[in-house]
Amino acid sequence: MDSDTQDTPQSIPFRLSGNSVGYKSFARPFVGTLFQDLMERSGTELGTRGMHRFTDAHLLYVLCLCGSGRISRQELSDATGIGEGAVRNMLSCLRRMGLIETTRRGNGLTPEGMRIRDMTGIVMPEYEVSGIVEGECNYVLLAHGKGYLLDNSIAYRDAAIRVGAKDCMMIRMDDGKVTSPYRDSVELRYPDLSELAETIGMRDGDAAAICGADNVQTASSSAFGGMIKLISKTR
Structure with missing residues (x-):
């Protein structure tokens, strides 16, 4: 992670519900260590700039939602209250860690993603x-x-x-x-x-x-x- 930017939050719009828009920033995007460990093991790099709009809690939420069946980016946005752009970033991160796969039918878990979901x-x-x-x-x-x-x-x-x-x-x-x-x-x-x-x-x-x-x-x-x-x- 880029320690120079970790404590410098930015105000970025995110969807609360319906058409309402609020502003939320996360200066310290990692609440726990689950995804930090997974990123290190998989060689995935994600600078803090990539996580201004969400935290690792949202990553875990998206992971679990993908485990309930094929789900679209819009459905993930509606469930989490996070805008589609940030959801796209989350899905990209989870794919790079080998936890989800994306097809025309939506997003679902890989065997490794299922293992992590079940472990939780x-x-x-x-x-x-x-x-x-x-x-x-x-x-x-x-x-x-x-x-x-x-x-x-x-x-x-x-x-x-x-x-x-x-x-x-x-x-x-x-x-x-x-x-x-x-x-x-x-x-x-x-x-x-x-x-x-x-x-x-x-x-x-x-x-x-x-x-x-x-x-x-x-x-x-x-x-x-x-x-x-x-x-x-x-x-």
Whole structure:
């Protein structure tokens, strides 16, 4: 990475939803280490200028979306809230790492991409949540088998906020009980999440991120921010 530009953000337009346009820049585009490691192993170089409009959390989001079936660039833009130009850059980066392939039918995962996706344990439940954390829209992201990584650090919430969340609660399940280690450590109250856990298929040993933001694109992208920070601990 180009260290001379890493801390010099630029204001670049990005799509929030519909035809609305906002401005967002990411001075430090790497929230976790997952893609830094993959880039190093594959010899892929990506200067910070190539990531002004997105973070590695968005890369992980796009990777997982490509794993749900062939998907177009426009569909990826609509889901993530990132403009098509930035999505094009993300797809190019993922292709250079050997994680996706692009055909006329859309973008999908390669065998290596499937391996990385499966390694993360991430599942995107099709379940709408609201009122759990601050933000008009709440989004929950599940990671099977990653609960053992979750401690009482505030770093996961901070990672989600860097991607745009207003708030993020990381939870895990042990012996059928859902807890939030950070909130427990600072004695912050939170609702009983057992019904949510059952609905999304959360099991003992799993972790989940619940993020809130002004729109679902930012809430979902920021959930990947909290999660990539967590799963990077396994690298």
